[in-house]
Amino acid sequence: MSVDPVALAVEIGHRVKAARTDRGWTLDQLAAAAEVSRRMVVNIEQGATNPSIGTLLRLSESLGVALAELVEPPRTGDVTVTRAGDGTLLWRGEHGGTARLVANTTTPDALELWEWTLEPGDQHESDAHIACTRELLMVLSGELTIVLDEQSTVLHAGDAITFNGDVSHVYANRGTASATFSMTVFDPERANAGRGSVDSSEASLG
Structure with missing residues (x-):
């Protein structure tokens, strides 16, 4: 079953706010740590926007949680099956390409399996992830350029x-x-993965 993007945005917002609260951070602290605007954090927590992969990665890395913990449906057992086409759609290219998160583990390390399609002319630019992140990729069809x-x-x-x-x-x-x-x-294990170590006294309450 495909995920409703509006419902997904609302759920992401709830999870970001819960993770921020658990960390004891204000809106300003999370914005500073993730290097995004305070308004963006507010919009995400309110479910008013569908954040990009890059923004989600910045938030997850700053909060010290796996990306999947922000975007994937809750697990209901030890075995999780994702049917063809049912992964969480997290990116759509200008020419019709897509990126779906189809499987993951989150403890103690985060391991994600993605399914990508790029149409001619599509490209996705990714910022550097946290230290020691590794990517393994196999082309199934067509021609792909990695820069x-x-x-x-x-x-x-x-x-x-x-x-x-x-x-x-x-x-x-x-x-x-x-x-x-x-x-x-x-x-790698995210216990100490948050980018920011902002003193709570330095920012106003969120």
Whole structure:
């Protein structure tokens, strides 16, 4: 069953606010730690906006929680099955590409499995993740260009790549046909992963 984007935005907002409260942070503190505006944090917590992957990653890393803890439906048992097409849609490209989070584990380390489709001309630019993040990617069809610190690597169906995710990187389809790939992201244990260590006395109450 596909996820209603409005309902997903509301649920993300509740989870961000709960994680912020658990950490004892104000709105200003989270905004500073995640390097986003206070207004953006307010809008997200109110469910008034669908944040980008980049913003969600900044929030999850700052709060010391896995991305999946903010966006995935609650688990109901030890086995979770995601049917084809039912992953959480977290990105849509200008030319019709999509990125879905289809499976994950969250403790003690975060491990995410993604399903991507890039149409010709689509690209996604990703900021550097937290230290020690690793990405493993395999192209299923088409041609995919990976740019790591301005160095490009072209991959075709059956090719795979592993790289450190703590540098800026780009996934791009510069070919003439759709490109599909699966990607696994490993984030190390997040007990001390929050970017910010802002003194609560430095910001106004949220």
